[in-house]
Amino acid sequence: MRDRLAALGFSEGAMPARVAENLIVECGIPPRTAWRLASELSLDVAAHQYNAVTGDPRAGMRGTRIWEYEQWPERGVRPTVAALRVLARVYGTSWKSLLGLRDLEQLPAKDLAEYHADTETPATAPEPGPACPARVEAVPHAEIGGAALDDAMLLTTTNVDDLQLDDLWSDLGFLGNAYTRTAPDAVLGQLAVVDERVATLLKGRQRPKQTQDLLLIGAKCSAMMAWIAGDLGRYPFSRRLNSVAWLYSQYADDYLARRWVRTSQARVAFWSGNGVESAKLAADGLNYQVGDRITDAPLILAEARGWSSVQAEQQVLDAIARWTSIEDPDLDAGGEDRFFNITKDRRHYMAGTSLLSVGQAPAALREFTTAREAYEKLSLESRWEAMEPMIRIDTGRAHLRLDDLEGAAAQVEPLLATDVAKQPDMVHAMLKVLAAELAGPRWRTAATARHLAEALLEARASAGL
Template sequence: MSRQVKPGSKPYRAQLRDRLAALGFPEAAMPARVAENLIVECRIPPRTAWRLASELSLDVAAHHYNAVTGDPRAGMRGTRIWEYEQWPERGVRPTVAALRVLAQVYGTGWKSLLGLRDLEQLPAKDLAEYHAEPEQAAAPVLATPEPPSRPARTSPRDEGRPDADIGAGALDDAILLTKTNVDDVQLDDLWSDLDFLGGAYTRTAPESILGQLAVIEERSSSLLKGRQRPKQTQDLLLVGAKCSAMMAWIAGDLGRYWLSRELNSAAWLYTQYADDFLARRWVRTSQARVAFWSGNGVESAKLAADGLNYHVGGRLTDAPLILAEARGWSSVQAEPQVLDAIARWTSIEDPELGAGGEDRFFNITKDRRHYMAGTSLLSVGQASAALREFSTAREAYEKLSLESRWEAMDPMIRIDTGRAHLRLDDLDGAAAQVEPLLATDVAKQPEMVRAMLKVLAGELAGPRWREAATARNLAEALLDAQSSARR
């Protein structure tokens, strides 16, 4: 190459094409020659090499894939092509049918999209099909000579230096700053996937969402290792922050608190480099939630209070953080702090506020807001006030469309409504709330549901209800449900 550029980068490929053109190669032969060079000289895996040689982004390649199949809505996405390119080290193994379509997109044969490590991991049936297919005539691989060494720069104070050499290469060096391994389509795709998964969480198995978020995190961190413009770098950092915070939240729902704390630490590090207040709110919201459910209420309250220091003008409302602060203090029965936080929340609560938009994952719905208020009040002895909040939470939950409901809210509201009835000496009211849970599959619920079942069972087995057969039977049934879910 005439100048030192990153192997495999767009400037590298452009210079390689210029050299091939100078040698008389026609334009139609360029992609194959470029792909071979990227594979041999740059050690880029075949599927990635052919896409880059075709000068296609992941999303444009997916668009062409759908066009080749004859159905623009076929569903291929840039993220799936990226997963194909990561295999076999990670990612997803492409089927032979998918390889054939990709080969048409790139203008090659499907066998050229497989390297030695791919072949070693292919199922026997696919390997047999590989060997049964006739070999295509291969173009000879071009070896790239070592780039000529650049002349050593002399001191700018060298009086004998010609004026023509002063600043030589400065423009080329500056232009390198405009080169990027990211385009707006890729960034839009990352944000779109995050927004989709944030909305799908209420109706999809947590394990599935966690796995899909992990793919987004891998993509964004991989892109960050390349060169971007400053704004693109910040966008990738924000994607990393939000994705890691969402993963931490979900890992906590699954009871994996060690993983949650590690993910939240990664998310906070992303925010420090992005220097973005909204991102800091995302992470503090997730950290406060994980701290509370892992048993550190005071830390949860302090994290939530710190999150309120980052003012972002309505995109992520104060309500989730204020209620997290109240809930954190409630764990140590700090009644003045709880009541103060509940009063602050009441003064800003908007009954019509939904949880739509790009931050809906963290902007919790009305049913969850009133539930959090109720649990905080219940923990400091305000059972009647808590019961009113749970009643409002129940009404709000039932008004939500089925796809907007978080299914864990129904058992959580029932459990804590039952606890409020117990505090008011209403055992029958508590039983009426809790008995429907015994007919459900508790194993499918998040960890906090099972934790609260154990708390309720303990309260039913306490001195106040020890002589009541209804309480004893209900406590035993709840413990059985809770313990069987752990098996």
């Protein structure tokens, strides 16, 4: 078509508009895609030029986001008016040319009003259908670029500043650290406030980098909420929150965010009874390489724990071997990702539970011993309250596998003097498992086992379970 237009005397500058018109009318291609193709730009090159127009090469626009803009309104993401104005400058057209009738029918009332209030005339805006030649009027030189400054200034208008973003990140860090020593419901409620603030800000206008920061905050906040809701046994709610978190991470197109979410998803899946799904989610999380920003240990151990639920011994042993090869005994779970980057006591506890589930009781007992030692070395504010009963319960189970009922009783009896009602859902679940094992055929005739099982079930009943 360019050859035909050149033969007819069209200049290079006039060709894109005629090519876009032909693609829209004769090929049925939506306007935003048509104009990009007419400008001979790939998605990635268009994104690069978009960032250059905003004046920030790191602004965050990606080819995948432009593709999502092109899929709307059937699917994908609705482009903001500000984004359309930048794309129009990249393609050398007007922003109104990038909207077809179906787009206009789905625009929010505010954007449609701005469309009608704008006096700029689209260079071409035909809908797919029978060929209808369009006449492109020459633009007087005096008017060329007349609205460019206004358009550029519009891009600087934002409802977010660095102080707000820093405040949101700070809140997440504080609440993540507070979870070890604060009631889960209280932390969940405060995270919900952060989540609401993020959602409200995203409804406004930001620069691309600010939008990405908000998406990252939303991903982390929702994943943390899902994790905590799971600890409270609210698994349907947890799964919904993790779905929201994953959506945020996809739009942010950030590997670390995807790791946060996969870690939370794997945890929730395991404790809600779907071990194989947990293992697969954890394995997928490892595909997102983020250097040394977060250790692989939590995801590898989650993978092992997931496979242990179906006694997949070889997969469990393979995962434990991978973890052992990277385990750093001096690694602390500090920094911005402390919430997901679990402490040493929890790492060894997870390894022990996986080994115990596939019949490796002696190895499991060694891991539980290391977990207890690491737990006792932590400062009080760094200890997760649930670890003490969890280590005791599973250490007791390991002793039972080794035919050591007295050793199991020594671990379990101190729990009976505590209030288990305040413990997370997984503690209650493991108390039930231990009670069932004590009441099983192997220990049915042992008075000590029978009394322990009855006491454990009583403790659960007193907690309303």
